[in-house]
Amino acid sequence: MAIEKNYYTIDPQGKLKCFKCGVPLIKGKAKFMYLDNGFPVELPVCPVCGFVYVPEELALGKVASVERALEDK
Amino acid sequence: MAQIQERGSTHVYKVNKISKEEVDGMVARCVYEDPPFCSAACPLKLDARAFLQAAAAGSFKKALQLYEKIAPFPLILSAGCEAPCEGKCRLGEIGEGLAIREVERAVARFGEQSRLGGIFRTKKRRTVAVLGSGLFALLLAGELEKKAYPVTVLCEEPDEDAYLRAAAPFLDEEAFRLELKRLRGKDIQFAFSCRPDAALLEQTRQNTDVLCASWELTQRLCPGAVSIPELVFCEEERIVSGPTAGVMEAAFAAKKAALTVDRLVQNLDPRNTRGQEGAVESRLYTDLSEAKERSRVPVGEGYTKEEAVREAGRCIQCHCEECLKSCAYLKHYKKHPGLLAKEIYNNTQIIMGDHQLNKPMNACSLCGQCTVVCPNGFDMARVCHLARQNMVSTDKMPLAPHEFALLDMLFSNNEAFLARPQPGFETCKYVFFPGCQAAAIAPETVKAAYLDLCARLPGGVALMLGCCGAICDWAGRYEMEEQTRDFLDRELSKLGDPIVIAGCPSCKKELESHEGLQIVGVWDLLLEIGLPEGARGLDRPAALHDACGARGDARTQDAIRELARRMGCALTETPFDRDRSPCCGYGGLSAYANREVAGEMTEKCLERSDAPYISYCMACRDRFARQGRESRHILELCYGTDAGSPPDISEKRANRLRLKNELLQQLWLEEPMEKKLTYELLWTDEARRMMDERMILTDDVIAVLEGFRENGEAIEDEDGLLVARRRVGNATFWVKFEPAGEGYRVHRAWSHRMRVEKREG
Incomplete structure (x- = not known):
C-alpha cells in the first residue's frame, strides 16, 4: 500500500472543543480544494459532526501562499 | 448578495487575444536600449x-x-x-x-x-594568413588575433619594427614604442623578408584556411581584382582584401574583413547574418538639464x-529614464518599460506553468502618465490592460486580486444603486452621476451637490448612484464592462436620456465610451451657474493634485483651477501636474492587486508638496487622507462639507446604502428596504483593524454569525471564545467571537479561498 502523504498536520491536543457536539476535536483527515487541485491534510476535526477547523495562522500562512501559487498557474 | 464565478480549473487551454506583432510595435517605442x-x-x-x-x-x-x-x-x-x-x-x-x-x-x-590578454584563450582550429603590410594588414592581423585565430603575417619587412613603421609612420616615438611593445605581445606569427609574388600567394593559399592581403599586394598579384566594399572581399580570387584611406576607414574595413573571415571559415556566405555594421541612428532621449560642466577641459598638448x-567626468551618461523618474510602479520593478512589457506579454502566452508576471501586470494603475512623460509615447497602460483582457479571455486571470473591487462594483450597481428623476419630473434634462467613491467617502457632499443642482438647473436633475464600469474595465473583464454599459444605458433611457453631470473624472472618461451620451463635468456646470453660497477655499496654500482620469482633458484641469481661484484658494506649484500627474494608487485597481506598489504611488504623489492636497477625484482624496495628509475634494470646498477621516471598507458600503436610503425617504418619500439586525454587534478595535486590512466586510461577519445562529456550529477555543465559519461566494470567512449582552463581541476575523472538507478513509 502506498504511503499516504499529508501536506500539513495540526493536532488539537484536546485544546479545542466542538461547541455543537460538546466533544473535543481530534486530529482528523481533511482536504483543501482550490481551482481543481486537492491537498490531503490533517486538521482538527469534530469526530461527531465533522466540523473542520482552519486556524488563523494556517489560513494566513500556508493556505494563502498555496492559493497565490495556484492562482498564478 | 452578488457573486462572481471563479474559474473552475488551472488547466485551461485557449488561444490568445493579442498578437505578438502588436506588442512588438508597442515595445519598440521604448528607446531605453538605443545606444547613446x-x-x-x-x-x-x-x-x-x-x-x-x-x-x-x-x-x-x-x-x-x-x-x-x-x-x-x-x-x-x-x-x-x-x-x-x-x-x-x-x-x-x-x-x-x-x-x-x-x-x-x-x-x-x-x-x-x-596582462591576461589571450594566454588562457583556446585558439581556433582554422588558420588565417595576412599577406603584405600597411595599416589595413596590421589592423586586420590584430582583429583576427583578438578573435583567437592562429594568424600568420607574411611581409617584406625584416622585423616588427619595420612592419609597424610601414603601417603607422605617423606615430610619435613614444606611441611607436608602446605600440611596438603591444605588437610583440600579441600572438601573431611573422614570416619576415618574404618575396611577395604569385608563388608565395599560391603556397600560402595551400597552407591556410583563409587568405587575407593588403590591397596593394592584391592588386599587384591579381590585377583587376574587384573587392566588394561591404565584405572587404575579392570573391573571385577568394582573398579578403579591399582599398582603404585613412586610419578610421582601415579600422572599419579590418572589422568587416574579420567578420568575413568568420563566415568563410564556417563555409557560410559572407553576406549573411552580419548584424548591423557601421554607424547607426539613435532615438535615445537625453535630459540635458543634468549637464553640469558645459565647457571642455582645454586640450593643449594632449590631456594629462x-x-x-x-x-x-563631464559626460552625462546619456540614458532615457523619463518614465522611471515619475512612475512609482516602473521604479518599483526596476525595469525599463520595453523589457517589462515584453515580459508581461510573454506571461500571457504561458499555457502551463507559473504566470510570474501576474503581479506586475495587475499592479500598473493604467493611468497613462508614462505615455505623457515618454518622449516616444510609450503606453504601459495599454500593454497591461491588453494583457489583463488577454488573461481573462484565456481563462488564466486569477479572480482573487480583483474580486473585492468587482464585488464592490456589483454592490454599487445592485443594493446601493439608485436612479430616480427629480421629484416632480418624469424625465429630466440632466442626471447627476457622482461616482461610487464619492457616495462611499463623502455622502453628505453628494447630497448637498444634488440638492443644489436640483434647485438651480432648469429641466430637472435626475440622480444616479452607481458605478460607471471603470472597475471591471480596469480588471480586464470586458464582458462585464459591456453588461454594465448596457445596464447604465437602459437606466439612463428610463430617465429620458439626460445630459450626464459627472462628479468624477474617471467616470466621465468611462461614460464617454457610451454611444450618444452627452457628458459634462460638475465642475464645468458650477463655473457656468456660479458657486453655491458658502463655497470657500482653504485659508492656507494647498497643492492641487490632478486626477489621472483627467489626463489629456485640459478643460477639466482648467475648470478645477478656476473654481479654486474663485473660492480664494492659493495653489502652490507642484512638479508633475496636469497631464504629467501621477496616479494616487487607486487607478487600475492597483490598491487591490498590489498594496505595496499602490502605497509607493501615493507616496510619490505626496512627496511633491508638504501642503494640504486638493483633488477632484474622491479616490485620491481618500488615499491621501489615509496617509495622514490633510486632503479635500474640490466639491467639499464648494459645498462647505467635510467628509472627515477616511472610512474603512465596510463604512464605505454603509455610506452608500445610507445615502441611498436617506434620499429615498426625504426626496422620493419611499420607505427603503433596510435589513435591521435583531441582535447587538460589538467589535474590538483589533477586529475592525484586521477586517479592513484583510478586506473582510461587516456583512461577511454578519453572514457567519447568522449561520451560527441557524446551525449552532462553532469551535470553542482554550480561552472560551467561539469560532464560527461560513462560505460566502468564493471565500470561507472565520469569526472569533463571544456572546455579549444581547449579541456578540467580535475579536478576530480571517478568510481563505480554498474549500476545506472532511476526508474519509
Missing part, C-alpha cells in the same frame, strides 16, 4: 558611455579594455580617428561636446594593459591623466 548618440555614430561601435564612465572614475585600465574591444592598437586608432562621436555629443547643443578622442588618447597612453578624468 556617440556610440551610434562610431562605425567601430565603441561603448563610449561605459568608456567615459570608467575614465571619469580614474579606472584607465578598464577604459582601455573597452577601447581595445574596437582597437587592437589603441594609439594608432586614437591618433587617426576622425571622432564622428564628438559631433553627435548632446553636450554640443548646450555648450561644448565632449573631447572623446582626447580622452581616448590619454587612456591609450596611460592605461595599463591587461587628471585632465582626461575631468573631461570624461
Whole structure:
C-alpha cells in the first residue's frame, strides 16, 4: 500500500472543543480544494459532526501562499 | 448578495487575444536600449558611455579594455580617428561636446594593459594568413588575433619594427614604442623578408584556411581584382582584401574583413547574418538639464591623466529614464518599460506553468502618465490592460486580486444603486452621476451637490448612484464592462436620456465610451451657474493634485483651477501636474492587486508638496487622507462639507446604502428596504483593524454569525471564545467571537479561498 502523504498536520491536543457536539476535536483527515487541485491534510476535526477547523495562522500562512501559487498557474 | 464565478480549473487551454506583432510595435517605442548618440555614430561601435564612465572614475585600465574591444592598437586608432562621436555629443547643443578622442588618447597612453590578454584563450582550429603590410594588414592581423585565430603575417619587412613603421609612420616615438611593445605581445606569427609574388600567394593559399592581403599586394598579384566594399572581399580570387584611406576607414574595413573571415571559415556566405555594421541612428532621449560642466577641459598638448578624468567626468551618461523618474510602479520593478512589457506579454502566452508576471501586470494603475512623460509615447497602460483582457479571455486571470473591487462594483450597481428623476419630473434634462467613491467617502457632499443642482438647473436633475464600469474595465473583464454599459444605458433611457453631470473624472472618461451620451463635468456646470453660497477655499496654500482620469482633458484641469481661484484658494506649484500627474494608487485597481506598489504611488504623489492636497477625484482624496495628509475634494470646498477621516471598507458600503436610503425617504418619500439586525454587534478595535486590512466586510461577519445562529456550529477555543465559519461566494470567512449582552463581541476575523472538507478513509 502506498504511503499516504499529508501536506500539513495540526493536532488539537484536546485544546479545542466542538461547541455543537460538546466533544473535543481530534486530529482528523481533511482536504483543501482550490481551482481543481486537492491537498490531503490533517486538521482538527469534530469526530461527531465533522466540523473542520482552519486556524488563523494556517489560513494566513500556508493556505494563502498555496492559493497565490495556484492562482498564478 | 452578488457573486462572481471563479474559474473552475488551472488547466485551461485557449488561444490568445493579442498578437505578438502588436506588442512588438508597442515595445519598440521604448528607446531605453538605443545606444547613446556617440556610440551610434562610431562605425567601430565603441561603448563610449561605459568608456567615459570608467575614465571619469580614474579606472584607465578598464577604459582601455573597452577601447581595445574596437582597437587592437589603441594609439594608432586614437591618433587617426576622425571622432564622428564628438559631433553627435548632446553636450554640443548646450555648450561644448565632449573631447572623446582626447580622452581616448590619454587612456591609450596611460592605461595599463591587461596582462591576461589571450594566454588562457583556446585558439581556433582554422588558420588565417595576412599577406603584405600597411595599416589595413596590421589592423586586420590584430582583429583576427583578438578573435583567437592562429594568424600568420607574411611581409617584406625584416622585423616588427619595420612592419609597424610601414603601417603607422605617423606615430610619435613614444606611441611607436608602446605600440611596438603591444605588437610583440600579441600572438601573431611573422614570416619576415618574404618575396611577395604569385608563388608565395599560391603556397600560402595551400597552407591556410583563409587568405587575407593588403590591397596593394592584391592588386599587384591579381590585377583587376574587384573587392566588394561591404565584405572587404575579392570573391573571385577568394582573398579578403579591399582599398582603404585613412586610419578610421582601415579600422572599419579590418572589422568587416574579420567578420568575413568568420563566415568563410564556417563555409557560410559572407553576406549573411552580419548584424548591423557601421554607424547607426539613435532615438535615445537625453535630459540635458543634468549637464553640469558645459565647457571642455582645454586640450593643449594632449590631456594629462587628471585632465582626461575631468573631461570624461563631464559626460552625462546619456540614458532615457523619463518614465522611471515619475512612475512609482516602473521604479518599483526596476525595469525599463520595453523589457517589462515584453515580459508581461510573454506571461500571457504561458499555457502551463507559473504566470510570474501576474503581479506586475495587475499592479500598473493604467493611468497613462508614462505615455505623457515618454518622449516616444510609450503606453504601459495599454500593454497591461491588453494583457489583463488577454488573461481573462484565456481563462488564466486569477479572480482573487480583483474580486473585492468587482464585488464592490456589483454592490454599487445592485443594493446601493439608485436612479430616480427629480421629484416632480418624469424625465429630466440632466442626471447627476457622482461616482461610487464619492457616495462611499463623502455622502453628505453628494447630497448637498444634488440638492443644489436640483434647485438651480432648469429641466430637472435626475440622480444616479452607481458605478460607471471603470472597475471591471480596469480588471480586464470586458464582458462585464459591456453588461454594465448596457445596464447604465437602459437606466439612463428610463430617465429620458439626460445630459450626464459627472462628479468624477474617471467616470466621465468611462461614460464617454457610451454611444450618444452627452457628458459634462460638475465642475464645468458650477463655473457656468456660479458657486453655491458658502463655497470657500482653504485659508492656507494647498497643492492641487490632478486626477489621472483627467489626463489629456485640459478643460477639466482648467475648470478645477478656476473654481479654486474663485473660492480664494492659493495653489502652490507642484512638479508633475496636469497631464504629467501621477496616479494616487487607486487607478487600475492597483490598491487591490498590489498594496505595496499602490502605497509607493501615493507616496510619490505626496512627496511633491508638504501642503494640504486638493483633488477632484474622491479616490485620491481618500488615499491621501489615509496617509495622514490633510486632503479635500474640490466639491467639499464648494459645498462647505467635510467628509472627515477616511472610512474603512465596510463604512464605505454603509455610506452608500445610507445615502441611498436617506434620499429615498426625504426626496422620493419611499420607505427603503433596510435589513435591521435583531441582535447587538460589538467589535474590538483589533477586529475592525484586521477586517479592513484583510478586506473582510461587516456583512461577511454578519453572514457567519447568522449561520451560527441557524446551525449552532462553532469551535470553542482554550480561552472560551467561539469560532464560527461560513462560505460566502468564493471565500470561507472565520469569526472569533463571544456572546455579549444581547449579541456578540467580535475579536478576530480571517478568510481563505480554498474549500476545506472532511476526508474519509
